[in-house]
Amino acid sequence: MENKMIYFDHAATTPVKPEVVEEMMPYYTNKFGNASSIYSIGRESKKAIEEARERVAKALGAMTREIFFTGSGSEADNWAIKGVAYSNKDRGNHIITTAIEHHAVLHTCQYLESDGFEVTYLPVDENGLVSVEQVRKAIKPNTILITIMFANNEIGTIQPIAEIGKIAKENNIYFHTDAVQAIGSIPVNVNELNVDLLSLSAHKFYGPKGVGALYIRKGVKITTFLHGGAQERGRRASTENVPGIVGLGKAIELATENLEQYNKKLIDLRDRTIEEITKKVPFIKLNGDRYKRLPGNVNFSFEFIEGESLLLMLDMKGIAASSGSACTSGSLDPSHVLLAIGLSHEIAHGSLRISFGDENTHEDVDYLMEVLPLIVERLREMSPLYEKVKRGN
Numbered sequence: 001m002e003n004k005m006i007y008f009d010h011a012a013t014t015p016v017k018p019e020v021v022e023e024m025m026p027y028y029t030n031k032f033g034n035a036s037s038i039y040s041i042g043r044e045s046k047k048a049i050e051e052a053r054e055r056v057a058k059a060l061g062a063m064t065r066e067i068f069f070t071g072s073g074s075e076a077d078n079w080a081i082k083g084v085a086y087s088n089k090d091r092g093n094h095i096i097t098t099a100i101e102h103h104a105v106l107h108t109c110q111y112l113e114s115d116g117f118e119v120t121y122l123p124v125d126e127n128g129l130v131s132v133e134q135v136r137k138a139i140k141p142n143t144i145l146i147t148i149m150f151a152n153n154e155i156g157t158i159q160p161i162a163e164i165g166k167i168a169k170e171n172n173i174y175f176h177t178d179a180v181q182a183i184g185s186i187p188v189n190v191n192e193l194n195v196d197l198l199s200l201s202a203h204k205f206y207g208p209k210g211v212g213a214l215y216i217r218k219g220v221k222i223t224t225f226l227h228g229g230a231q232e233r234g235r236r237a238s239t240e241n242v243p244g245i246v247g248l249g250k251a252i253e254l255a256t257e258n259l260e261q262y263n264k265k266l267i268d269l270r271d272r273t274i275e276e277i278t279k280k281v282p283f284i285k286l287n288g289d290r291y292k293r294l295p296g297n298v299n300f301s302f303e304f305i306e307g308e309s310l311l312l313m314l315d316m317k318g319i320a321a322s323s324g325s326a327c328t329s330g331s332l333d334p335s336h337v338l339l340a341i342g343l344s345h346e347i348a349h350g351s352l353r354i355s356f357g358d359e360n361t362h363e364d365v366d367y368l369m370e371v372l373p374l375i376v377e378r379l380r381e382m383s384p385l386y387e388k389v390k391r392g393n
């Protein structure tokens with residue numbers, strides 16, 4: 001067991017499925033043509049891109065011409081928000097978002113604030129849920145965009161996207177959702193949800209890294225993001241990442257086909273882990289909503305310990321997990337998401353995210369439950385505060 005690596009960080013990234021790699025491979029080698037060329041191997045690339053576009057459109061209930069490939073989920077978020085903001089300046093300069101967005105959204109909004117836009121960062125409750133009523137109340141005559149994530153990458157909380165979409169539509173305001181964590185876990189239909197723009201990223205659902213897509217509802221006013229070529233109907237210049245796009249198409253098809261079965265398995269692993277940690281480890285707190293939660297997400301705070309030390313000790317035992325989001329590790333600031341749900345700095349620092357995926361088994365959870373309580377106890381023994389609490393009992 002000691003030598004096997006158990007990967008519990010699927011919210012950070014996933015391995016590419018063999019079937020996906022297989023479809024991508026020819027586009028690196030014999031089918032390497034530039035999709036803008038008119039000879040046959042160029043046309044083959046073009047055709048492969050359009051087939052991938054159809055697969056994405058089908059997965060979202062959208063039209064193919066509403067799907068635009070990007071270089072990542074972050075790029076899709078940047079394009080959606082800056083693109084709508086700059087293109088609709090004549091109508092207003094106010095944007096509504098939440099305090100728990102991914103940094104690709106939050107930092108983009110902060111950038112826009114430095115350029116004359118006004119942003120409302122809605123708070124969330126202790127489970128990470130945004131209130132639909134507060135969204136409604138935040139709307140002003142100059143509001144042009146609401147951008148609220150579908151599901152949170154750290155604590156897994158799923159937002160009431162359909163209700164927010166309804167409000168946006170009633171008020172004639174564009175609605176963007178960062179659905180990077182939702183695709184492959186939650187059924188998404190852009191029309192039923194009244195979503196105008198939606199971001200996704202292939203590497204979060206067993207596709208390759210460095211490729212994403214933005215759904216842009218027909219008629220939405222949005223500026224071109226990358227200038228320089230006619231690719232993506234003139235709206236996103238760059239020679240297309242053909243193998244990546246082909247991989248995204250295959251991955252989203254697989255992810256949406258097997259969604260129910262996949263979720264059932266993940267929910268099983270998740271609920272068992274939540275139950276057992278709750279039973280076996282004292283002084284803990286489950287972060288995120290217990291039920292409105294991504295199927296594969298577990299996030300706990302452990303009092304009296306540092307998340308980083310916990311991760312290192314788990315790593316020594318062959319377990320890869322995360323404390324909050326990959327982008328925040330490496331910095332000492334506690335996660336903005338954990339602070340927004342009301343955790344103190346100390347408690348936020350002692351958090352662990354376990355995100356399950358396709359390869360995980362009940363044996364993996366058995367092993368985790370064998371080592372985690374011992375590691376937590378050992379780390380706590382180094383805490384003078386914990387000693388005091390223990391003596392007090």
Ligand SMILES: *Cc1c(COP(=O)(O)O)cnc(C)c1O
Pocket residue numbers: 011012071072073074075077102104149151152153178179180181201202204210211212
């Ligand atoms: C991973 C992630 C992103 C960024 O996607 P990249 O393709 O890695 O740039 C954006 N939003 C959320 C919620 C994510 O989980």
